[in-house]
Structure formats: C-alpha cells, structure tokens
Amino acid sequence: MEDPNLAVRPDFASQEHEASRRQLVEEGLSNENAARTLAALWTLANNAEKDRWALRQRRMIEARQREEDEEEERQQQRKEEEETARLEERKKNKTKYAPIMKSGDYCELHYFTNRGLEDAKLSNLIAEPEAMVMLPAADGLHSWIPAAAVKDPKAAPVVKDENLSWEEFNEAAPRMITMMKLYDWPDDRTDMHIQFWSALQTHRWRHSPDQLKQRALLLYQSQQR
Template identity: 45%
Template sequence: MENPNLALQPDFTTEEYQEARLHLINDVVNDQQAANILASLWVLNNNKDKLNWQARKEREAQRVQDEAEQAEEERVELQRRRLEEAETARAEERKKNRVKHAPIRKVGVPSGPVDIPSPYTTRKLKKGEYCELYFFTNLGLAEAESLNPSVDDEALMLLKANNGQHVWVPASTTRDKSSVIKDEDLTWEQFGEATVRLISAMKENDWEEERVEMHIDFWTAIEAHPWRRSPRTHLKKALLLYQSQQRQRWH
C-alpha cells in the first residue's frame, strides 16, 4: 500500500474521466457537477486510506518496540544464566582446589570503631540464617545504635520456632522489616559497606570457614562483573537482585 498522504487528487474534468462522469450525469446533474462528485468521493476515500495507513504504521511501530523489548529481556536472562553457570563452575572448582583458594592472611591494621549490629541481626547470625545487607550499611548500623537497650528490656514476643512450637523471645531480637531496604535496592556504595562488615560478623559468630570464603569469592565476582560498571541501571540492579537470590538459596 502506497502512502495516501502523498497521493494527488486527479482532475476529474479531463477526458480520462469522461466515462465516469457519464454514469453520474442526469436531468439534475451536469458534467461539472459530476466531476465535483467524483472529486468529493476521492477525498473521502483518501481520508479513509490515511486513517488506515496511520493505524498500520502504529501497529508496526508497536510490533518493533515489543520485539526489541523481548530481545532485551532474553539477552538479560541469558546473561543471568551465564552468570549463574559461571558461579556454579567456580564453586565446583573451589571444592576441588581448596588449598589454591585459601585466603592469604594480611597483617593487622589499626583498630577503629566497633560496628555493633542490632540484637535481631546478631540473633540471625548466631543461627547462621540469611541476613539482609541493609543491617550492615552505615544507615542500618546507625539505626541499631539509636536503639535504647534500656527500654522494654524484659518485653517478650511470641514467635513460632523451627520445630513448630511457639516460644517467647525478647522483643529486642525481633525486627519489623517494613523499613529494611532490600539488597536489590541498595546503592553500590552501601553494598560495599555491608559486605565487608558482614564477612567480619560471620567470622565473629563462628561461621564455618568454607561458608565465609564462599561469600568472599561470590561478592568479589559480583564486584568484578561487567554489569557492575554498566551505564544501564537495570543491569546493575539485576546484579544486586541475583546476589540476593543466590545468597538466600545458600540458607
């Protein structure tokens, strides 16, 4: 279909359209009026063609956009799978060559301020459970520091234990997570703050060395991944989301 917006209206008074005019000429319609009728009909049909043309172009544009979005989603999913496969391969390689991946202990550095997480966070770490990185960011530690341990020290809360039994626990060891920032919504600066502190907290709470080293290798790979420095925000967020999901699978 040619673009009707570029079509030129014919001259219906010419000899070329004489036969068409003859079909319209009668006692009340003369030759000029017949030409005018043909011109009006052409305009009506051309306007209809213009509307159809516009609708067709809009459908084509939407189809192109949908295909581009689908291709981008498939590319991101493929990259995610490759990242997961690479992480699995690295984990297998670490198991086979544990000595090779043993960390080289560095000399000590001057001691600084002690980071004290909230009682809720400490309880999760002692049990070896998944803990959001938020609690080890500057913001999360500042929130923990603002808590007054003298308030409701003896307050208790009823919780369901792993064995299905309900037990009373100190309210200070529970947490309303509505204000907690999810891992995928952290800034990269906050991610860097939290991972270093969480590694130290794992060691302080007697986590198995292999589990600690697994986290160190994993976060090092995340920091070194090309998406980490991509100008595309959604790729950076996908990387943070992946690390959160992967860590939760380990618990």
Template identity: 40%
Template sequence: PDFSSDDFVEACLQLTNDTVDDEQASRILGTLWDIQNAKDTQRWNARKEEEAQTARYLAEQVAEALAQQQRHLHDEEESSLAEECKKNKAKYAPVPDVEVPSGLVNIPALYATCKLKKGEYCELYFFTNVGLAEAESSNASINDEALTLLKSDNGQHIWIPASHSRDKSAIIKDEDLTWEQFGEAGLCLISAMREHDWQRDRIDMHIKFWTGLEEHPWRRSSRNHLNRALLLYQSQQRQKWHRAIGTAEGFSLAKLNEGVL
C-alpha cells in the first residue's frame, strides 16, 4: 500500500514527532505492515494446509470405508457362492472335456451317497459293479427333500427322506460278497470317500484295513471257510467301528485282530 497517500495520514500523524517526519512515518508503517502481513500470510498458509490435510484425511477415510465395504460385499458374495457351490455341487461342477462314456458310470446310489456325506456306515454292495449298474438303471429323479413313510424297529411309522430309505432285502451283505466284488467295492468306495471330503486318516485306515485282508494268509487258503471268515470280519468290524467312533470305545481298523479272526 502507499502509506504516503491520504488514506494513511492519520496513521502517519501518530508516528510523526520532532525526530520522525512524514516520510519516515510512511516507511515505519510499511515495515509494520510487512511484518504483520508476513504473520498473517503464515497463519493463512498454515490454516489452508491444515484444511487441506483434513480434507485429504477425510477423503482417505471415505475411500478406505468404501474399499472396506466393497471388500465386505465381495467376501459375502464369495462366501455365498461357496455355500451355494457346496449345497449344489452338480450345478457348479466344471464340465470336463471328455466324450460320452461307453461303459458304466461309477456313481453310487443316492442312498449310499447320503450315507457317505454323513460319514455313516454303508454296505460295500453299493460300490460293486452290480450295485453301480443298479444305481445307473434306477430312477434318478428321486427328490432329496421328498419324504416317505417308514415303519421303524419299534413299530412306529415315521417320515424320512426318500433318499435315505432302501429295501435291505435286495442288498448283498458284505460277508456274502465274492472277493472280486470286495475288490471292486474297495476301490470305488475309497474314491467316493475322497470325493466327499473324508478325513485323510480315515481313508488311510480303510486302505490299510482292506489291504491287510487281501494280504492275509487266509485269503490264499484252499479252505473256503477261512476266506469267508475274512469277509465276515470285515463286515462286523467295519460296522462296529462306525458305531464306536466318536465315543470312548473308538478304535482303528488298520491293524487286524488275529484273536477276533
């Protein structure tokens, strides 16, 4: 500003005296103004920087909140899709680049599949070639949620899922299978266990169990009753294992009990 102008006459008069003339007073006013202006500019710049920092911080907070919300939505979608895939595996299973098979499709009956999903005992018959062929030719349209009326052991009638029911009279018991059928079933059942996410230790135990039976001296014996004893042992002990597992009476099938045999 021009401190020698009329606008600053009164200010200059307050500074003038015997030793300070008008020109000196104007310079003093200029100096004072420069000092004050520098302070005001510094405060102004500091306030604008603070406002800019606050604006950046708020923008970062908004961006982070939005990103977190998007991640949360993405995680929810992924979780929902994973749950959907788990419930409806057939719907989301990838299509393999393989031609239509000309032979048997090794897919067990729905009854056996339900047992495997729960980790429950299931007869080997369903995993033999005969059982698999029967499953392929049976009515595959049974709804998992359909109910059927069944008479229980105590005489009461109860409703159970149709996929859980089965005419036991049509099933060959484990002990009555041929050794060829036993071999067929073992391979197929191990594969099905893996497909239905059985624990590795359980799968390994069954492999050792069935391999031990196949390699037992009685398996090559000319005495038929010794051959049959191995199959009976397999049937009884595998059922017992399923009843006992998860209780204080649990045990492993991996080592054969020669005393029981």
C-alpha cells in the first residue's frame, strides 16, 4: 500500500473527471459544485486512509520494538549464561588445583601434565565409592573395577621437574601459567616464569641432537625456578 500522505488530490474540474461530475449535475448540482463535492469526498477518503496508514505504522513500529527488546533480552540471557558457565568452569579449575596452587608457592609441573591431570580425574572418581573405572589388564584387554578398589593416585610419586620429558614440559608450562593468573600469583612471578620458559624453548640446546644437552636444560629449569 502506498503512503496516502503522498497522494495528490486530482483536479475534479478537469475534462478527465467530466463523467463523475455529470452524475452529480444530474442530481441538481452545478458543474462547479459537483467538482467541489468530488474534491471534498476525495479528501475525506484520503484522511481515512491516512489514519489507517498511521495506525498500521504504529503497530509495525511497536512490533519491531518488541522484537528488538526480545532479542536484546535473549542476548543478555545468553551473556549471563555464558558468564555463569565461565565462572563455574573457573570454580572447577580452582577446585582442581586448590591443593597445589597457593599464590606464589612452588608447584611441580607434573600436576599440569596429561599424566598429572589423569591422576586428578581418577582421584575425583575415587571420591565416589560407587563409580567404576576402566583399567588395562595383563592380557591387553580392559576391565571395569570399582573406583574404591583403585590405589589412591596421591600415593603415586610425583615426577620431579628434571625427570619430565620435553613433551610433558610443553604440556605443563602453558597450563601452569594459566593457573598462576587464575590464582592471582604476583605479576612479576608470572612474567618471570613466562620469560624463563620462553628462553629455554629458544636455547640452542633445546633442539640439539645430543639428548644430554636437552636434559641439562630441564635440570637447569628445575633448579632455577
């Protein structure tokens, strides 16, 4: 529908509208009065169209505003859900590393290796006596046994930093940096670790074919940090 506010009233005195005027003239009006009557009727109809147009526009604006408000509400809800999930994940991470991540304390890298994280997962399972754990058997197959029957991984020896492989070091270092920030370690301590470990990665011995030199870097790392 076109906007009736843009419509232009026809010239009902013109030859084009002679037939319309004739009908009114036959009813007793003069040709001039017939033209004015047609113009008045057109204006009344146009005003009614303007009112309907305005009502339609208001409803469209209100509907669009409702949609925008609903979308804004959905986005806000998503943000709140994402923030809740982020805080929950942060809480889980803090709980996982709480015993070993006191701000500024020395912490073995072992806890942040894949092996150390698996120990932590198993420890969580053992906290639930009815849980079942799949372990490899001597014949190479796997079997399910009660988690309570599994040896407490805390009793397993922690691998010292100097005995880690470079692969394990690369697993652990980025995770530990993340946890340092999460547990509000002093910035200078965190930055020191980042710079120190970055220097080790770029040292010429890091990719030396001599394994003793590579091991020497890990030993140096364990002694200096």
